[in-house]
Amino acid sequence: MFLLDSLQEILFTLRQNKLRTILTAFGVFWGIFMLIMLLGAGRGLQNGAESGFTSNVRDSVWLWTGKTSIPYQGLPINRQVRYTEDDIEAIRREIPGVKIVSGENPLGSVNGGDTLITYGKRSGNFGVFGVADDYFSIKANLDFHAGRPLNAMDNAESRKVAMIGTLVRDRLFPGENPVGQFVRINGISFRIVGLFYDEERQGQASERLYVPFSVYQKTFGKGENYVRIITYQPKPGYDPFEVEQEVVALLQQRHNVAPEDRRGIRSNNFVEASQATEALFAAINAFIWFVGIGTLMAGIVGISNIMMITVKERTVEIGVRKALGARPRQIVAALLFESILVTALAGYAGLVCGVGLLELIQFIMRSLHIQNDFFERPEVDLALAVQAIAILVIAGALAGFAPAWRAANISPVEAMRE
Amino acid sequence: MITLKGIHKSYGERDRRLHVLKGIDLSVAPGEMVAIMGSSGSGKSTLLNLLGLLDHADEGEYLLDGKEVGRLTENQAAAMRNRKLGFVFQAFNLLPFKNAVENVALPLYYQKVGRRERNKRAEHFLELVGLSERRLHKPNELSGGQKQRVAIARALVTDPAILLADEPTGALDSQTTDDIMDLFKQVHGMGKALVIVTHEADIAAQTERTITLKDGRIATDTAHEPAHVSA
Numbered sequence: 260m261f262l263l264d265s266l267q268e269i270l271f272t273l274r275q276n277k278l279r280t281i282l283t284a285f286g287v288f289w290g291i292f293m294l295i296m297l298l299g300a301g302r303g304l305q306n307g308a309e310s311g312f313t314s315n316v317r318d319s320v321w322l323w324t325g326k327t328s329i330p331y332q333g334l335p336i337n338r339q340v341r342y343t344e345d346d347i348e349a350i351r352r353e354i355p356g357v358k359i360v361s362g363e364n365p366l367g368s369v370n371g372g373d374t375l376i377t378y379g380k381r382s383g384n385f386g387v388f389g390v391a392d393d394y395f396s397i398k399a400n401l402d403f404h405a406g407r408p409l410n411a412m413d414n415a416e417s418r419k420v421a422m423i424g425t426l427v428r429d430r431l432f433p434g435e436n437p438v439g440q441f442v443r444i445n446g447i448s449f450r451i452v453g454l455f456y457d458e459e460r461q462g463q464a465s466e467r468l469y470v471p472f473s474v475y476q477k478t479f480g481k482g483e484n485y486v487r488i489i490t491y492q493p494k495p496g497y498d499p500f501e502v503e504q505e506v507v508a509l510l511q512q513r514h515n516v517a518p519e520d521r522r523g524i525r526s527n528n529f530v531e532a533s534q535a536t537e538a539l540f541a542a543i544n545a546f547i548w549f550v551g552i553g554t555l556m557a558g559i560v561g562i563s564n565i566m567m568i569t570v571k572e573r574t575v576e577i578g579v580r581k582a583l584g585a586r587p588r589q590i591v592a593a594l595l596f597e598s599i600l601v602t603a604l605a606g607y608a609g610l611v612c613g614v615g616l617l618e619l620i621q622f623i624m625r626s627l628h629i630q631n632d633f634f635e636r637p638e639v640d641l642a643l644a645v646q647a648i649a650i651l652v653i654a655g656a657l658a659g660f661a662p663a664w665r666a667a668n669i670s671p672v673e674a675m676r677e
Numbered sequence: 678m679i680t681l682k683g684i685h686k687s688y689g690e691r692d693r694r695l696h697v698l699k700g701i702d703l704s705v706a707p708g709e710m711v712a713i714m715g716s717s718g719s720g721k722s723t724l725l726n727l728l729g730l731l732d733h734a735d736e737g738e739y740l741l742d743g744k745e746v747g748r749l750t751e752n753q754a755a756a757m758r759n760r761k762l763g764f765v766f767q768a769f770n771l772l773p774f775k776n777a778v779e780n781v782a783l784p785l786y787y788q789k790v791g792r793r794e795r796n797k798r799a800e801h802f803l804e805l806v807g808l809s810e811r812r813l814h815k816p817n818e819l820s821g822g823q824k825q826r827v828a829i830a831r832a833l834v835t836d837p838a839i840l841l842a843d844e845p846t847g848a849l850d851s852q853t854t855d856d857i858m859d860l861f862k863q864v865h866g867m868g869k870a871l872v873i874v875t876h877e878a879d880i881a882a883q884t885e886r887t888i889t890l891k892d893g894r895i896a897t898d899t900a901h902e903p904a905h906v907s908a
Contacts, residue, residue, distance in 0.1 A: 268786065275774035579770045582731060583831070584759020584787040586752045668751070672731045675770055 269597050276569075283565045284605035287651060290558035291606045294551045294647055295613030295639050301547040303637030305540050314400040314459045315490075317533040320503055322489040322510065322526045331517035340514045340523045342486040347391060349513060350489070354505050356497035361394040362486040364472070366445075366479050372466060377443045378431040385427050386467045387444055389475020397490050406438040406453030413452075414471040422453040424465030444468065447478055499530040551647075558651050563658030566598055570662040577666050578674025590667035595656050602655045606648035614639060678838065678870050679705040679728065684737035686723055697723045699893035701737070707838065710861075710871045710903070712881035715890035722843060724890065725874045729762055729841045730754040742838070759787050763832030767844035769824040771816040771831075777803060778812045781830045788835065802830040806860060822853035829860060839870040846880060858883050862903070879904075
């Protein structure tokens with residue numbers, strides 16, 4: 260009851276100093292609002308850059324082949340190199356720095372997209388990939404909408420099963436659950452076990468079907484054991500560039516390619532790119548924190564200034580209140596409670612508006628289907644924002660405490676003489 | 678009611694120390710109306726501040742209602758000011774953003790009296806000082822005399838035994854001064870002790886006892902019949 264009364268007394272004094280109250284509140288509001296916008300924008304940039312990435316683990320390495328460009332050990336140039344399943348085995352066996360190794364065989368061109376798939380009367384051209392064991396440990400960032408990924412048993416038992424992408428589903432099974440249905444790939448029937456979405460290339464990588472490697476080799480591979488693309492992930496703790504050199508050297512040796520020949524064995528290491536972007540993110544983050552902490556500091560300085568002015572302005576009032584029986588602690592508590600009330604409410608308003616605006620931006624981007632590699636899903640860590648407000652409130656209270664305490668302890672006579 | 682024994686008070690730093698009160702012995706009986714006179718610098722305001730527990734003496738004893746109050750903590754002094762003493766200042770010292778009722782009710786806030794009860798009692802005392810119809814006005818809408826009436830109501834609202842007034846008519850014209858003095862006499866009639874600091878002899882003449890300070894000491898202490906001033 261008395262707490263409510265004190266609150267009314269404080270609200271009353273705040274109303275008397277409307278302009279000052281509004282200015283203080285606006286300073287805090289703006290600080291928190293800008294901090295949230297900054298954090299949200301930073302996260303948006305990061306999300307945007309990440310979605311431009313791949314559905315593969317960040318540090319994956321992909322190896323493909325070409326024609327030799329240097330004569331070696333009596334072999335002529337322009338010889339087409341072809342990996343085999345034995346190469347995968349050899350890498351797994353001989354390179355200790357490799358954690359996972361797998362391979363894929365695209366039917367048709369390397370990017371796929373030209374194999375006729377039919378379901379009943381519907382049909383479309385999509386990419387078909389035979390994938391070896393552990394493939395989905397490297398292409399690890401697929402979203403499964405239904406069913407399951409392919410597994411080692413599918414491969415070992417040569418099951419005629421397939422995982423299809425969401426774009427395939429949209430064409431062949433509009434509005435239906437495809438899992439359990441049979442599609443024909445070049446006329447051969449496969450049972451669908453999983454439905455995935457791959458965000459790589461804005462979802463275009465979802466125009467694919469994956470089938471077990473063993474089945475692929477038997478049905479589309481003409482009985483050979485060639486592998487078009489080998490992929491691996493280095494073990495943590497190993498230098499990824501050294502591991503890459505070892506793998507390339509091993510493959511060069513197995514296929515009689517000159518060590519200095521860059522054409523026969525080709526590799527693409529995503530480690531470099533991922534390290535560069537990680538450095539960029541770190542820089543963006545550091546910048547955001549620099550600006551954010553600056554904003555917070557400005558807010559704190561603003562609050563302390565206002566508190567000092569408030570106390571100065573109200574010295575006579577404090578003296579009168581003391582003469583009438585206010586205890587020093589009551590004076591300090593009233594002044595601090597005022598500052599805490601204003602900062603907390605204004606900070607909360609800044610939080611709500613900031614998060615609201617970020618949500619609105621997201622909503623607009625979603626409804627207008629704005630997609631790009633620069634900016635996506637601006638979000639903010641709520642816990643972080645609440646912490647920022649708490650820091651501001653506490654700092655404001657601490658900053659106000661010294662002048663309030665001094666004012667509350669000068670003698671009422673001196674105070675009233677001001 | 679009030680007993681002072683051997684009160685000394687100095688201000689300032691060591692080498693420029695100003696000895697303001699040099700051994701004051703004084704007692705005020707319940708219901709007594711006393712004027713403290715003296716030229717400027719005689720120490721009369723300092724004495725009033727000590728009496729009002731707004732300041733501490735360096736030396737000496739202060740008994741209020743038989744209790745030693747010279748060495749109270751700030752919190753104890755605040756409670757004592759709130760319950761036993763009422764203040765009236767030359768500059769009125771009303772809070773500018775509160776209306777008359779709220780100003781009068783303020784001391785009760787520090788007694789944790791509820792808002793409704795506070796306002797009820799405040800209105801009663803505003804009526805007593807004749808300002809009922811102005812109860813919702815802010816201080817800047819009141820004349821000097823009206824402000825001082827509000828201040829007197831505020832001093833009375835906690836029902837203190839003693840009212841301390843520091844040049845209460847110093848900022849008022851003569852007609853208003855007479856009105857305020859009449860009000861003080863009325864308060865005196867309610868059985869309150871009154872200590873009025875003034876430098877005007879005709880104010881002092883309207884009390885029952887005049888104490889004159891000179892150079893930090895009591896020069897004269899005379900009881901007399903209150904003079905009547907025709908309104």
